Amino acid sequence: MLQIDRWKRILIIGLCIIGIGFAVPNLFYGTVESHNDAVAEIERTGVETPELAAARDGWPSWLPSSVVALGLDLRGGAHLLGEVRVAEVHKARMDALWPELRRALADERATLGAIRRTPSPEGTLRIEIENAANIARAVEIVRGFSTPVTSLTGAGQQSLAIQQAGNAITVQLSDAEKAVTDDRTVQQSVEIIRRRVDEVGTREPTIVRQGADRILIQVPGIGSAEELKALIGTTAKLTFNSVVATGTAPQARPGVGQLVLPSADQDGVFYTLDENPVVTGEELTNAMPGTDPNGQPAVDFTFNPSGARKFGAYTSANIGQPFAIVLDDQVISAPVIRSAIPGGTGQISGSMDFDGANRLAVLLRAGALPAQLDFLEERTIGPELGQDSIDAGRVSSVIATAAVVAYMIASYGLFGAFASISVILNVILILSVMSVMGATLTLPGIAGIVLTVGTAVDANVIIYERIREELRAGKRVAKAISDGFNEAMSAIIDANVTSFIAAAVMFFLGSGPVKGFAVTLTIGLVTSVFTALFLTRLMIVLWLEWRKPKELIL
Amino acid sequence: MAFRLKLVPDHTRIDFFRWQWLTFGTSMAAMLASVILIFTVGLNFGIDFKGGTTIRTESPTAFEVGDYRNALSDLGFSDLAITEVFDPSFGADRNVAMIRIGTTDETGSVTPEELNRIEAALQQVDPEITFAAVESVGPKVSAELIQTAFYAVGAACLGIMAYIWLRFEWQFSIGAVVSLIHDVLLTVGLFSLFQLKFDLTTIAALLTTLGFSCNDTVVVFDRLRENLMKYKTRPLIDLMNLTTNETLSRTIMTAVTTAIALTAMLIFGGDVIRDFVIAMLFGVIVGCYSTIYVAKNIVLWLGVKRDWSKKDPKLAASPFENAERP
Numbered sequence: 001m002l003q004i005d006r007w008k009r010i011l012i013i014g015l016c017i018i019g020i021g022f023a024v025p026n027l028f029y030g031t032v033e034s035h036n037d038a039v040a041e042i043e044r045t046g047v048e049t050p051e052l053a054a055a056r057d058g059w060p061s062w063l064p065s066s067v068v069a070l071g072l073d074l075r076g077g078a079h080l081l082g083e084v085r086v087a088e089v090h091k092a093r094m095d096a097l098w099p100e101l102r103r104a105l106a107d108e109r110a111t112l113g114a115i116r117r118t119p120s121p122e123g124t125l126r127i128e129i130e131n132a133a134n135i136a137r138a139v140e141i142v143r144g145f146s147t148p149v150t151s152l153t154g155a156g157q158q159s160l161a162i163q164q165a166g167n168a169i170t171v172q173l174s175d176a177e178k179a180v181t182d183d184r185t186v187q188q189s190v191e192i193i194r195r196r197v198d199e200v201g202t203r204e205p206t207i208v209r210q211g212a213d214r215i216l217i218q219v220p221g222i223g224s225a226e227e228l229k230a231l232i233g234t235t236a237k238l239t240f241n242s243v244v245a246t247g248t249a250p251q252a253r254p255g256v257g258q259l260v261l262p263s264a265d266q267d268g269v270f271y272t273l274d275e276n277p278v279v280t281g282e283e284l285t286n287a288m289p290g291t292d293p294n295g296q297p298a299v300d301f302t303f304n305p306s307g308a309r310k311f312g313a314y315t316s317a318n319i320g321q322p323f324a325i326v327l328d329d330q331v332i333s334a335p336v337i338r339s340a341i342p343g344g345t346g347q348i349s350g351s352m353d354f355d356g357a358n359r360l361a362v363l364l365r366a367g368a369l370p371a372q373l374d375f376l377e378e379r380t381i382g383p384e385l386g387q388d389s390i391d392a393g394r395v396s397s398v399i400a401t402a403a404v405v406a407y408m409i410a411s412y413g414l415f416g417a418f419a420s421i422s423v424i425l426n427v428i429l430i431l432s433v434m435s436v437m438g439a440t441l442t443l444p445g446i447a448g449i450v451l452t453v454g455t456a457v458d459a460n461v462i463i464y465e466r467i468r469e470e471l472r473a474g475k476r477v478a479k480a481i482s483d484g485f486n487e488a489m490s491a492i493i494d495a496n497v498t499s500f501i502a503a504a505v506m507f508f509l510g511s512g513p514v515k516g517f518a519v520t521l522t523i524g525l526v527t528s529v530f531t532a533l534f535l536t537r538l539m540i541v542l543w544l545e546w547r548k549p550k551e552l553i554l
Numbered sequence: 555m556a557f558r559l560k561l562v563p564d565h566t567r568i569d570f571f572r573w574q575w576l577t578f579g580t581s582m583a584a585m586l587a588s589v590i591l592i593f594t595v596g597l598n599f600g601i602d603f604k605g606g607t608t609i610r611t612e613s614p615t616a617f618e619v620g621d622y623r624n625a626l627s628d629l630g631f632s633d634l635a636i637t638e639v640f641d642p643s644f645g646a647d648r649n650v651a652m653i654r655i656g657t658t659d660e661t662g663s664v665t666p667e668e669l670n671r672i673e674a675a676l677q678q679v680d681p682e683i684t685f686a687a688v689e690s691v692g693p694k695v696s697a698e699l700i701q702t703a704f705y706a707v708g709a710a711c712l713g714i715m716a717y718i719w720l721r722f723e724w725q726f727s728i729g730a731v732v733s734l735i736h737d738v739l740l741t742v743g744l745f746s747l748f749q750l751k752f753d754l755t756t757i758a759a760l761l762t763t764l765g766f767s768c769n770d771t772v773v774v775f776d777r778l779r780e781n782l783m784k785y786k787t788r789p790l791i792d793l794m795n796l797t798t799n800e801t802l803s804r805t806i807m808t809a810v811t812t813a814i815a816l817t818a819m820l821i822f823g824g825d826v827i828r829d830f831v832i833a834m835l836f837g838v839i840v841g842c843y844s845t846i847y848v849a850k851n852i853v854l855w856l857g858v859k860r861d862w863s864k865k866d867p868k869l870a871a872s873p874f875e876n877a878e879r880p
Contacts, residue, residue: 392824400818410559454815495769501713502765
C-alpha cells in the first residue's frame with residue numbers, strides 16, 4: 001500500500017492541478033461569463049463591436065472558460081411547466097377530415113342517401129346516413145381515408161378507428177395514431193417554444209420535454225413567469241380569411257363552410273368568415289414591428305413566394321371587399337382591399353402597443369403552436385434573492401470548511417492537516433467537475449457541497465482510526481499505516497455505495513433543485529473517495545519517505 | 555506528546571446493550587409518536603405537495619402581518635396564510651414575509667389576474683414592497699410530486715437493502731432498513747411537531763439522511779463481520795459491543811464533522827434553505843443513534859451465521875444458544 005509508482009504520483013498530482021485549473025474560472029465568474037457571452041455573440045452575428053471585443057479579451061482565451069451553471073434559485077428567472085392540450089389536435093384532425101369525408105360520401109348519395117354530421121364528443125366524428133342498409137358501403141368509403149400508422153409500436157395499425165352502429169358511423173383517431181400525433185405535437189411545441197424564447201435572446205434557456213405531454217421551460221434572467229407565459233402561452237395561429245358579413249350577433253348562423261369570430265378590439269362586433277383561409281401564418285417568412293401610416297404600432301410581414309402568389313391573386317380579384325386578419329380565433333382587423341398587393345408584404349395594425357407589436361412579430365416569426373398549453377407549475381425567483389442565496393452559501397461553505405479543518409487538525413495533528421488539504425481540494429474538484437460537465441449548481445447543491453465537506457473527511461477518519469488501532473497493537477509506523485489503508489478499504493467502498501444509491505434515486509426521481517443536489521452529491525462522493533484514497537495516501541507516503549519516522553502519534 | 559483532541563478515549567468498554575430495552579423501547583416509542591403526530595397533527599406541506607401559490611415579499615419598512623391580511627382578505631381567498639420570516643442576517647431595513655394562497659384552479663396555478671390583484675393590494679399597504687419570489691404549483695402536479703416522493707424514499711430504502719443483502723447477510727439488511735425507517739419516521743415526525751415546511755427539498759434531505767445513516771451502519775457492520783470471522787466463538791452480543799467500541803471514535807468523529815459543517819450552513823446559509831438543513835442535521839444525529847441502538851439490536855435478535863467457511867445453514871448460531879462450534 002505504501003509503494004506508489006512514479007507515474008501514479010504524477011497522475012494524482014496532475015489530476016489535482018488540472019482540477020484546480022478548471023475550477024479557477026469560477027473565481028472570476030462575471031468576467032468569464034461575459035467573455036463566454038461575447039464569444040458566442042460574435043460567432044452568432046459575425047459582428048465584432050468594440051464592447052464585445054473588450055468583454056472577450058477580459059479573459060484570456062487559452063485559459064479554461066467553463067463555469068458552473070447557476071440554477072434558477074441562484075440566478076433568478078422563471079420556471080414553467082406546461083401541459084400540451086394534445087386533444088386539441090385530435091379535434092382539429094377530425095374537423096379537418098369532415099369536409100373531405102362529406103365530399104366522398106356525397107359522391108355516392110344515390111346509394112347512401114342524405115349524410116349529416118351529428119353532435120359527438122370532441123375528437124370524434126359521428127356521421128349518419130339515410131339508408132342504413134348501405135352502411136357497409138359508407139364504412140368502406142371512410143376506411144379509404146385511413147392510412148397505416150408508421151411507428152415502431154403502432155406498426156400494422158390503421159390511423160382511424162371506425163365504429164358502426166345502425167345508420168351511424170363514429171370515426172376517431174386510433175390509439176396508435178394518437179400516440180404518434182401526440183408525440184409530434186409535443187415535439188413541435190418544444191421546437192416552437194425554443195424558437196420563441198431564443199428570439200427574445202436570453203441566456204441558456206432550458207426547454208425540455210417531460211413525460212408524454214409536458215414541457216419544462218426554464219429561463220434565467222427573465223423578470224417573471226408571467227412575462228414568459230405571455231410569450232409562450234398564445235398559440236399565435238394567424239390566418240387571412242375573406243369576410244362574408246359583419247354583424248353584432250354572436251349567434252349568427254354561419255352557412256356551410258363559414259364561421260363566426262369576434263373582433264379583438266371592438267366589443268360586440270362579429271365577423272362571418274369563410275372557413276378556409278386564403279393564406280396562413282405558416283407561409284410567412286418574416287415579421288417585424290413597425291408603424292402604420294398614422295404612427296400607431298403595427299407589424300410588417302412578408303410572405304414566402306407561394307403565399308405571396310395566393311395573397312396577390314386574392315387581393316387583385318377582391319378589390320373593394322374586406323378581408324379579415326385572424327389571430328387565435330379573434331379578428332385583429334378587417335381592412336378593405338384598396339388595391340392588389342402583389343409583392344407579398346403587408347401590415348397588421350389594430351389596437352396594440354409597441355410591446356404588443358414586438359411580441360406579435362416574435363410569435364409570427366417563430367410560428368404557431370400546434371396546440372394550447374396549460375401551465376401546471378410556475379415559479380419566479382428574483383435575482384436579488386438568488387444573489388443573497390449565493391452569498392449565504394459562500395459564507396457558510398467557508399466557515400464550515402474552516403471549522404472542519406480546525407477540528408481535524410486538533411484531532412489528528414499533521415495527518416489532520418493532510419486530510420484538510422484533501423477536503424479543500426475535494427471542494428475544488430467538485431466545482432471543476434461541475435464546470436466541465438456543465439452541471440447546474442442549485443441552492444440545495446451548495447448545501448450538498450457543505451455536507452460533503454463534513455462527510456468527505458469520513459473516509460480519512462476511517463483510515464486514521466484504523467491506523468491508530470494498528471499502532472496501539474504495537475505495529476511499526478509504516479506497517480500500521482499500510483494495514484490501516486488496507487483494512488479500511490471495504491468499509492469506505494460500502495459506505496459510499498449506499499450514499500450513491502440514495503443520490504441516484506434522487507437524480508432519477510427528483511426534479512429541479514433536487515436533481516441539482518443529487519448531481520452535486522454524486523460528484524462529491526466520487527471526488528471524496530479519490531482524495532481520501534489517493535491524495536491523502538500520497539501525502540502520507542511522501543511524508544514517510546521524507547522523515548522516515550520511528551514513531552507516530554495519531 | 556503532542557496534543558490530540560479525543561472526544562472518545564482510546565479504550566472504551568461501554569456495554570451498549572445494558573439498557574437495550576430502554577434504548578430500543580425509546581426508539582420504538584419515538585417512531586410510534588411520530589406516526590401519531592403525522593396522522594393527527596399532520597405535516598405543513600409546501601406548495602410542491604399541496605398546490606397553491608407562495609409569494610415572498612421584501613420591504614425596507616417594518617410591517618404588520620395583520621395589515622397584509624386585511625389588504626388581502628377582500629380578495630376572497632379562503633385559504634390564506636401569512637408568516638413573517640426572520641433571519642439573523644436581515645437588518646432592520648429588510649422585512650420579509652411569506653404569503654401562501656391555496657389553490658384556486660383545478661389544473662393550473664394561480665391566474666395572472668389574481669396575482670396582479672394581490673400584488674396591487676399589497677403595494678397599497680406598502681408602496682416599497684418588492685416581490686422576491688413567486689411560486690405556484692397546480693394540484694395536478696403536486697399530487698404527482700407527492701407520489702414520486704414516496705416512491706423515491708421507498709426506492710432508496712429498497713436499493714440500500716438490496717446492496718447490504720448482497721454484501722452482508724439478510725439479517726444485516728433487515729437491521730439497516732429498520733434503522734432507516736426509524737430515521738425517516740423520526741425526521742418526518744420532527745417536521746410535524748414543529749410544523750416545518752415539508753416540500754421537495756425535505757425529501758432530498760431525507761434521502762441524504764438515508765445515505766448517511768446507512769453509511770454509518772455499514773461501517774459498523776463491516777467491522778462486525780471482520781470480528782465475526784476473527785473471534786469465532788465469542789457470543790454475538792460481546793462481539794457487537796466490541797465492534798461498537800472499536801468504531802465509536804470514528805462514528806463520533808464523522809458525526810461531529812458533519813454536524814459542524816451543517817451547523818455552519820444552518821446559521822449562515824440563509825432562511826430559504828434552513829428547513830432543509832434542519833432535516834439533514836437532525837437526520838445525521840438520529841442516524842448515528844440508530845446505528846448503535848436500532849440496527850444492531852435487530853441483527854442481534856435475528857442472529858447471524860457464524861461460521862463463514864461452511865455453507866450449512868444449520869450451523870447458524872443464535873446468540874441465545876451461546877454455543878461453540880468447531
